[in-house]
Amino acid sequence: MLSISRIGSLLGPANKNTENSVATVEHLLIDSRKLLFPGTTMFFAFKGMKTDGHLFISELYNKGVRYFVVEAPDFDFSPYPEAITWKVPGSLKALQTIVSDYRKQFSIPVVGITGSNGKTIIKEWVYQLLEKDFSIVKNPGSYNSQIGVPLSVWQMHKNADLAIFEAGISTVGEMAGLGRVIQPTIGIFTNLGDAHSSGFENLQQKLDEKLLLFNHTSIILCHRDDTLTFEHIKYTFPEKKIISWSYQDETAELFVKNIDISNISSEIRYSWRGNEGSFKTKFKDNLSIHLTIFALFISLELGLDKAEAEKRMSFLSAINMRLETKEGENDCILINDSYNADLTSLTQALNYLAMQDASKNKVLVLSEFFQSGNDQHDTNEKLISLLNRIGLSRLILVGRNMHRLITHIDPNIKTYHFNTTEELLGKLAQLQFQNEVIMMKGARVFHFEDLFDKLAKRFHSTVLEINLDAVMHNIRVYKSFLKPETKMLAVIKAGAYGVGSVKLAMQLEKSGVAYFGVAFMDEGIELRRGGIKNPILIFNPDLNFIPEMYRYRLEPVIYNFDMLDRVAGESYFKTRIHLKIDTGLHRLGFVSEEWDQLTTQLDKIRHLQVASVFSHLSASPNNDFDYFTHQQATQFNIAYQKIEEKLGYKPIKHLLNSAGVVKFRDYQFDMVRVGSGFHGVDTSKNINRSLQIVNTLKAKISLIKKVKAGESIGYERKGITGRERTIAILPIGYADGLVRKAGNERYSVWLNGYFAPIVGNVNMDMTMIDITGIPNVQTGDVVEIFGANAKITDLAEAGETIFYEILTRISPRVKRIYLES
Structure with a gap:
């Protein structure tokens, strides 16, 4: 303070x-x-x-x-x-x-981590290795930005004896400020790569900027095999102690001698300051192994006993830096945040819980904290204050010492206590969860993932992961192309293209999206019942339900005179409507021959408020038809001017869709409509490299078998093998939304770093893939049907369709999992 x-x-x-x-x-x-x-x-x-x-x-x-x-x-x-x-x-x-001054109150070791990749994972793994021996303050998740870093450093307290902060930058001039905030005594440089390089002229400028973090450190830890970076660090800081690790140079403080990867684990043999050692880890991919070695190296240099470090390495858990949200039984929503358990992360989690579906009661399942060196009384006081303020209906405490909190909890919060997670699991039926948002927040040793799985609604193992952080990133990308005065309407019809409209709308509403657009009234009602407050436009309203439309504050699109008369006859003062103008798509809307009659009729029904006037482009992604897009814009301007002159005020004017935002900036007007862009797909292909993948469809291998040369695979003997093959069977088929035309090697999925073609026909519930030559494949391995590697656009091309159809046809039996920092 x-x-x-x-x-x-x-x-x-x-x-x-x-x-x-x-x-x-x-x-x-x-x-x-x-x-x-x-x-x-x-x-x-x-x-x-x-x-x-x-x-x-x-x-x-x-x-x-x-x-x-x-x-x-x-x-x-x-x-x-x-x-x-x-x-x-x-x-x-x-x-x-303010935070720079606050930081000066503390004289404990402070580790500052920077680099292009791996900062968060290294920080979290070092935390896992050291948390039993130190009271550690660190960034929550990846809070490494210009704002995130000071908010993280502000969490330092008198009982902490170690702090670990990562710093991320995007352009020149940012690191000096973060360096003054963190004031690290020990520096760690992970690597230098192309990630987040758009704000720098070249990698050298980027490296120089990142190294500003280490201006006042006495020690720098780094990877020696990144030769250019290592030599530049030595050149820049000749007076500092540079400590390194290496796969190649035996003179490094830690030298990796051998890596042996088996089907179930990896074993790494190394020497550290002349002492031989080895450890095992469950990770088998090269990147994870690299980062585990880095984390071990840092922990040893920070004073962790070597034998204890090797023992703890086998317990390192994968870093899931995102909240995982699933549908639970009995209309419940489950949120798993057992990533870590401390007051800082709990505050973040409770803020997130408070913003969930307003129609559901809030339940928190909370484990005991294990924070070395902390004043437990002080921790408990802060914890109780947090719990009493957040608006919980029920609180479930897990841990032998958590019963001490019960008498201090607001009596309006129904509170339960269990000594262990196993005890809680045994009595779940007594808790009778119904129509609640249930957040699980606990230390890893309590294994709340078992509770999460127990409460989850039963689905088969094929899942669609929706990365809400990527959605936020894509919003920022599109906003960067907009004029300051231009608003954004998010098109989330068809369940937000199949990913879940309420959940996505909550994310978009937080980002400042001004409007939502859905196809039908029931979609708008679902959003309102889910707590969405922004205006909602209905593209194709059923005017037999006008009272429901008003009750839920839904705004209809009017595209013919019958609709206009109907709404005018059954509406009240200042009822908001939206006018659709047909400028060439020839689907819905008033055509040019009707514009004069439209303005005359509008003049007679002044109790209606025209909230917006819009049209729909026919071929904005296709460069061959840019001339037609310009014709449509000209026609739209003519129609809008007629309407504006008759009304005497300016309704919101919008024309562009996702593809048009970047290509036709002169037509951004008052608002743009973005739909596919949120999902990381730019159909105009102008900014795909700037967007992040949102949706990942995954399935687990059910069975692996050998098929001899000359034999067939699947129905109709489509997959005749010319050689012996190893195939894997996946529990996904066309009933789940995988297009049949993807079969017979027209499309390949992604498995353990390799593409594996689909062989034979896609079946209703199963699909076969050729995994011949792919190493270390086991039953239960996760296969990416589409995502960051196997592209949904490639699947659409194989299926002779568009990406919208691929996404919207994914079956409801495929469970949706939402990931968010």
Whole structure:
């Protein structure tokens, strides 16, 4: 914490005299939705292109926040007489300045990690190896940005004896600020690669920028075999102690002698400072093995006993840096966040829980914390305060010491206690979960994944993973191409193209999307029942249900005169409608011969408010038809001008779809409609490299068998083998949405780093793939049907269709799993 008087000395004069103030700030806030402790919170208002934090000051003030940092010089605080405010040139610099000063209170070892790849995994594995011996503060997940780093460093406390912070940058000029915030005493450089390079002229500039983190460290740990980087580190810091590990150079402090990969594990033999050693790990891929060695190396250099380190290496668990969300039995939603258990990550998790489906009660299953060196009384006090503020209906505590919290929990929260996870599993039936959001937050030793699996709705093993972090990234990409005044409408019809409209809409609403668009009224009702508040446009409304449309605040698209008359006759004052203009798609909409009649009729029904006017492009991705797109835009402008002149006001004007956003920027107007782009597919192929894959379809191998030369595979003897083959059977077929035309080697899936072609016909429930020559394949291995490696666009091409059809035809029996940081 810092005193208000100290903050005043750092930021300059506030609107009130703070020189002798004894009040303190304990919590720094940038997201108004995550407020927990108003009395000791300072809010930093950031003004972005699409979201302005200053708009939420009134709400926060009414909830009890009194300390504000703003970057809008003309912001009027007169309605907030008790507020203490600082007006600064930039809220980010103010945030970093405050935390830099706070960091100076601590003299413990602080590890600063940077590099192009592997920062988060190395940090988390070092944490797993050292958590029994140190009280460690670290970034939650991958909080390594200009804002994430100071929020992480602010979590340092008097009982910590080690801190590990990663720092990520995207352009020149960012690392110096992060270096002042972290002030590392030990530096770790993972590697230098092409990831996140768009903000740099070349790799040399990128390397120089990253190394600024180490200006004040005394020791730097790195990989010696990255020769150019290693030599540049030595050249840049001749006075520092450079400690390295290597596969090739025996003079390195840690030298890897041999790696033996078997079907079930890998064994690594090494020498460290002249001492021979070996360890086993369950990881078999080259990248994971590389990162485990790096984590061992760091842990040894930080003082972990070698024998104990080797023992713990076998227990390293895969780093799932995302919350996993599944559908549970009895209309429940399950959220697994057993990634780690500490107060910082719990705060993040509870904020996430609070923003889930408003119609469902909230349940938290919480394990005991194991934080070495912490004052347990202090930890418990903070924990109780958190739990009592978040709006839980039920709290389930797991761990032998957790019963001590029960008497301090708000009596309105129904609380249960179990000594072990096994005891809880044995009594699940008594808890009778129904229509609840259940979050599981626990230390790894409690194995809450067993509870998660027990409560999950039963599906077969084929899953569709939806990466919500990638959705957010893709939104940012599209926003970067928009004019500052242009809004975004998210098209999430057909269940958001098959991935789940409510879950995706919640993510999009957080990102600042202004509107949602769905095809039918029941889709809009589902969004409202799921807690979605943004305006919802219905492209094809059923006007037999106008009362329901008003009840759920849904806005119909009107595309003919019968609809206009019907809505006008059954609507109230200022009912919002949207007008569809047909400029060449010739599907729905008012054609040019009807525009004059339309404006005349609109003039007679002033109780309707035209919220927007739009049209639909026919061929925006296809360069051959760009001339036709320009013709459509010209026609649309003519129609819009007629409507605007008759109405006397300007409805929202929108024309472009995902493909048009980048190609036709002059036609962005007031709003654009993005659908496929959120899923990481740009049908115009202009920005596919900038987008991230959102959807990954996976299946597990059910059986492996040999097929002799000359024999056939599958129905109709389509797959005749010219040689002996090894095939694997997957529990996915055309009933799950895998197109039949993908069979007979027209498409290949991805397995253990190799492409494996589909052989024979795709069956209703099963598909066979050729795995001949692919090493170390076992029953139960996960196969990527499409995702980062096997592309959904390639599958669409094999199926002679489009990616939309591939995604929307995935069967409901394929379970959806949502991943989010």
